[in-house]
Amino acid sequence: MRVSKIETPEPFNLDYSLECGQVFHWKKIGEYWHGVLGNGAIKLRQIGEHLEFTGSSGVDWHDRIQNYFRFDDDLKSIARVISHDKFVSHALQKYRGLRILRQDPWECMLSYICATNTNIPQIERMLDNLCRTFGERMTFDAKEFYTFPSADTLAKASVASIRDCKAGYRAEFIKATANVIAKDVTIFDKIRTYTYGEAREELLRKFQQKKIFKGIGPKVADCVLLFSLDKLEALPIDVWILRTIVNQYARLFDKEFLSKLGHRGSLSFKDYDIISKTMRDYFGKYAGYAQEYIYHYARTLL
């Protein structure tokens, strides 16, 4: 269990990238982040322009880390494309080095199914319960870790046992979606090659009047596309983004459209599409990056 080092691209900030709300299963203990990536546990910290880490054996951690933290993104170029906007430009400076992650699609999908109509502490609890109940236990660095439950495992689990993880009414969505993924293991590889529009269509596609992915609406679909399937123009709209749009980007919309939104709790599919289209046109092909900076800024400062 030797300490390894890997050089980070410029800019990169580990804390911002893991804290900004795009992922739920990392824990910071002291100065080290602890987590599970696929079948391996790892702890890591950032020192200047390096990542220092130790991970469980049998894993090509260099490759996995570079892939997960999207070291392949040219963040400087991305920033140039979205920083024409004052608000985002400010957030880009404040959270310099925040990167979108490239999560495992199934993990991401399950996470965001759990993330509907609840709050972050409960999401973390739900996912932790699911991992402890259905994941594989391992010991690393004298600590306990659990892998994320596979779609196969959850497809075989009872709805009641998923509900016991405090998943509530989401338990049947999880089970139904796990069934679909377990039966079609190449589906994510396929979707990854699609354009954003095609990929989104596929995730939301209806099959004989019935959704094949239960629990996945426009927001969850955009999260999966952005955080795991390389669709950087995907712009998930949740309550925080909506609030910020109303406060900071009202100029991009009709007045009556915004006031209509005001006195309704959640977004209709139609209104979601209008806002999504407008914001993607405004920010361009890296709209998802803009979204994440706006989200983190809104969560921490507004």
Add this chain to the structure above:
DNA sequence: AACCAGGTGAGGA
């Protein structure tokens, strides 16, 4: 007690 939290599905207009 009522409302909110990284929304979505079912059912009716």
Add this chain to the structure above:
DNA sequence: TCCTCACATGGT
């Protein structure tokens, strides 16, 4: 096609 409301859970 579009809108309204219930929904498990836990905190305030």
